[in-house]
Amino acid sequence: MPDRMPLSLHVPEPEVRPGGTPDFSNVPIPKAGSVPRPPIDVDPREIRDLAYSIIRVLNREGEAVGPWAGTLTDAELLEGLRHMLTLRAFDARMQTAQRQGKTSFYMQHMGEEAVSCAFRKALEPGDMNFPTYRQAGLLIAGGYPMVDMMNQIYSNERDPLKGRQLPIMYSSKAFGFFSISGNLATQFIQAVGWAMASAIRNDTKIAAAWVGDGSTAESDFHAALVFASTYRAPVVLNIVNNQWAISTFQGIARGGSGTFAARGLGFGIPALRVDGNDYLAVHAVAKWAAERARKNLGPTLVEYVTYRVGAHSTSDDPSAYRPKEESSAWPLGDPVLRLKGHLIRKGAWSEERHVQAEAEILDAVIAAQKEAESHGTLHTGGKPSVRDMFEGVYADMPPHLRRQRQQAGV
Amino acid sequence: MPRKTMIEAIRDAMDVSMGRDDSVVVFGEDVGYFGGVFRCTAGLQQKYGRTRCFDAPISELGIVGAAIGMAAYGLKPCVEVQFADYVYPAYDQIVSEAARLRYRSNGDFTCPIVVRMPTGGGIFGGQTHSQSPEALFTHVSGLKVVVPSNPADAKGLLIAAIEDPDPVIFLEPKRLYNGPFDGHHERPVTPWSKHPLGEVADGHYALPLGKAAVRREGAALTVLAYGTMVYVAEAAAAETGIDAEILDLRTLLPLDLDAILASVRKTGRCVVVHEATLTSGFGAELAALVQRHCFYHLEAPVVRVTGWDTPYPHAQEWDYFPGPARVGRAMIETMEG
Numbered sequence: 211m212p213d214r215m216p217l218s219l220h221v222p223e224p225e226v227r228p229g230g231t232p233d234f235s236n237v238p239i240p241k242a243g244s245v246p247r248p249p250i251d252v253d254p255r256e257i258r259d260l261a262y263s264i265i266r267v268l269n270r271e272g273e274a275v276g277p278w279a280g281t282l283t284d285a286e287l288l289e290g291l292r293h294m295l296t297l298r299a300f301d302a303r304m305q306t307a308q309r310q311g312k313t314s315f316y317m318q319h320m321g322e323e324a325v326s327c328a329f330r331k332a333l334e335p336g337d338m339n340f341p342t343y344r345q346a347g348l349l350i351a352g353g354y355p356m357v358d359m360m361n362q363i364y365s366n367e368r369d370p371l372k373g374r375q376l377p378i379m380y381s382s383k384a385f386g387f388f389s390i391s392g393n394l395a396t397q398f399i400q401a402v403g404w405a406m407a408s409a410i411r412n413d414t415k416i417a418a419a420w421v422g423d424g425s426t427a428e429s430d431f432h433a434a435l436v437f438a439s440t441y442r443a444p445v446v447l448n449i450v451n452n453q454w455a456i457s458t459f460q461g462i463a464r465g466g467s468g469t470f471a472a473r474g475l476g477f478g479i480p481a482l483r484v485d486g487n488d489y490l491a492v493h494a495v496a497k498w499a500a501e502r503a504r505k506n507l508g509p510t511l512v513e514y515v516t517y518r519v520g521a522h523s524t525s526d527d528p529s530a531y532r533p534k535e536e537s538s539a540w541p542l543g544d545p546v547l548r549l550k551g552h553l554i555r556k557g558a559w560s561e562e563r564h565v566q567a568e569a570e571i572l573d574a575v576i577a578a579q580k581e582a583e584s585h586g587t588l589h590t591g592g593k594p595s596v597r598d599m600f601e602g603v604y605a606d607m608p609p610h611l612r613r614q615r616q617q618a619g620v
Numbered sequence: 621m622p623r624k625t626m627i628e629a630i631r632d633a634m635d636v637s638m639g640r641d642d643s644v645v646v647f648g649e650d651v652g653y654f655g656g657v658f659r660c661t662a663g664l665q666q667k668y669g670r671t672r673c674f675d676a677p678i679s680e681l682g683i684v685g686a687a688i689g690m691a692a693y694g695l696k697p698c699v700e701v702q703f704a705d706y707v708y709p710a711y712d713q714i715v716s717e718a719a720r721l722r723y724r725s726n727g728d729f730t731c732p733i734v735v736r737m738p739t740g741g742g743i744f745g746g747q748t749h750s751q752s753p754e755a756l757f758t759h760v761s762g763l764k765v766v767v768p769s770n771p772a773d774a775k776g777l778l779i780a781a782i783e784d785p786d787p788v789i790f791l792e793p794k795r796l797y798n799g800p801f802d803g804h805h806e807r808p809v810t811p812w813s814k815h816p817l818g819e820v821a822d823g824h825y826a827l828p829l830g831k832a833a834v835r836r837e838g839a840a841l842t843v844l845a846y847g848t849m850v851y852v853a854e855a856a857a858a859e860t861g862i863d864a865e866i867l868d869l870r871t872l873l874p875l876d877l878d879a880i881l882a883s884v885r886k887t888g889r890c891v892v893v894h895e896a897t898l899t900s901g902f903g904a905e906l907a908a909l910v911q912r913h914c915f916y917h918l919e920a921p922v923v924r925v926t927g928w929d930t931p932y933p934h935a936q937e938w939d940y941f942p943g944p945a946r947v948g949r950a951m952i953e954t955m956e957g
Contacts, residue, residue, distance in 0.1 A: 604785075
């Protein structure tokens with residue numbers, strides 16, 4: 211008889227749970243500026259190490275350093291700071307509005323503002339994002355009216371989606387923002403299909419796919435990588451690794467793979483990891499990947515290393531599954547404070563102007579909120595008609611829906 | 621008029637559509653260079669090039685998911701799932717995405733895709749090459765579901781499906797690809813060249829989705845059928861001598877309720893037949909609609925003849941398949957009821 215040891219199942223656990231002391235010493239953080247910037251037509255095999263490193267531009271002193279620095283002017287950086295501040299203020303107001311019963315649900319971005327705000331600035335008009343529920347910065351930085359976002363959140367009479375969608379599941383073709391599903395990862399392969407279509411039509415537009423660390427475990431993610439690799443689709447494949455999938459730490463989806471970015475290597479797709487709390491680094495990497503796509507060099511997989519400071523949504527309490535102090539121990543800091551510090555150091559910004567900007571932005575958010583609430587909130591005031599419930603299932607209403615609408619008395 | 625098999629008619633529909641509209645693209649497993657395992661796309665890649673008709677990785681969710689993205693861009697993808705039995709990995713993309721995109725985005729994005737797939741048994745395909753999953757799609761708001769029964773319809777309905785602004789599930793009864801099949805598996809195959817519905821007009825024509833066809837006029841009872849079961853019902857009528865009116869539904873969603881009600885109100889009796897399993901099958905929907913709308917016209921209970929509630933077996937295929945003998949018995953029972 212051969213010697214048979216009993217098998218045992220490995221179930222990964224995060225290093226620390228509530229009550230413990232947060233410890234990110236096992237997360238290697240390379241020095242800002244230390245990761246090389248390859249040419250966009252690089253052979254993916256030559257940059258495999260980028261899937262295991264972290265591209266960073268802002269150092270601890272607030273300086274922009276290294277080969278990935280210099281993609282944005284001061285004016286653009288100030289605009290980026292305003293976008294992040296706006297998103298943060300917007301989130302705070304809407305989170306409170308949900309607590310006040312003005313809507314059913316909300317999801318905030320705290321700590322992740324740089325990812326979607328900076329990425330948006332690397333795109334051009336006509337490009338299409340296939341976002342998840344935590345990329346509203348794509349809309350804010352793209353100039354989409356806040357009041358329309360709020361109308362959607364309130365499902366009121368001006369809701370562009372007629373009350374059919376859960377709050378924050380926005381849609382705007384004109385602003386390059388594909389309808390959010392709510393079923394996770396489905397949009398990842400759709401983005402690849404959209405990009406393939408652009409290439410089939412010899413267009414110049416590119417697509418951007420978005421997924422969270424947890425949802426990379428879905429088959430849709432793998433299908434997307436196969437299709438993107440096979441057809442060299444002009445798409446940027448974005449993974450936002452904010453460490454937590456509701457209560458599940460990222461190790462459950464990542465398994466034995468070193469990083470999420472490394473998943474791209476087997477597909478021959480260039481894979482980069484970037485400091486997701488560094489507005490400059492996010493923009494530089496997004497620009498690199500977008501240029502590759504636009505030059506018909508194919509897909510790029512980007513993992514944004516960040517941290518979800520808030521709860522997953524208004525429906526969970528993170529103190530039940532992770533230490534409260536974990537977010538302050540997160541080694542990549544806060545994206546707003548880091549960009550602010552950089553601009554102050556450059557002499558392009560000051561504490562006074564920052565306070566003033568925050569006040570102006572809050573006023574603008576409150577003004578938008580007042581306007582939205584004048585058109586109703588979920589349980590009060592104007593709301594979409596019940597008749598709208600039956601519209602838009604098909605381009606033309608079929609007889610059975612017509613009969614049901616009559617039955618409903620609308 | 622030229623005679624075509626159902627395969628040739630389906631190919632012709634894609635050919636005509638691709639020729640008229642360069643936003644129509646065709647892809648799926650083995651559909652490119654080789655032209656599909658049933659040859660439905662043979663020659664399309666040669667004619668329209670590799671970016672209009674191409675092979676896809678073995679990933680049904682990838683095929684449908686990519687098609688949805690292409691449709692959002694503005695193309696009209698007509699994709700093939702090699703067997704309806706393989707569609708389940710794509711089910712989430714079809715149900716949660718394709719079917720709801722127009723609704724959830726308030727028309728901002730739409731999804732004009734066609735998902736073609738061979739359906740049904742009769743070819744000794746066993747449990748993974750014989751299923752009839754139509755009811756899984758008729759239960760979904762936002763889809764259209766088409767099941768053609770002959771070459772002339774297949775072409776016109778597929779062209780209509782490709783031109784439709786919403787997602788269409790196009791189920792092709794594979795046992796009908798090469799000829800009408802009445803369930804008498806022991807007899808030689810009748811080719812479409814000997815059947816009047818094998819005459820397929822050249823060029824472009826579309827048949828409206830949501831319109832049934834009367835295949836046999838009759839006064840004694842109504843048989844509601846689609847796909848292969850149309851011919852089984854015809855055989856059963858001939859063999860029992862019952863003057864049945866046979867309705868070929870052609871489109872299950874939207875359903876031609878007016879045609880169904882007109883026929884049942886005339887005959888007062890109704891037999892519903894399909895190859896799919898009984899419980900929660902599309903026949904349940906038909907029976908419920910008939911009893912609700914024709915209650916005072918009915919002389920007998922509505923009877924369903926379907927596949928048994930088992931997986932589709934291999935060796936026992938003809939014991940599973942609801943052939944003309946079973947359909948005939950149900951017709952007699954309904955006449956006596």
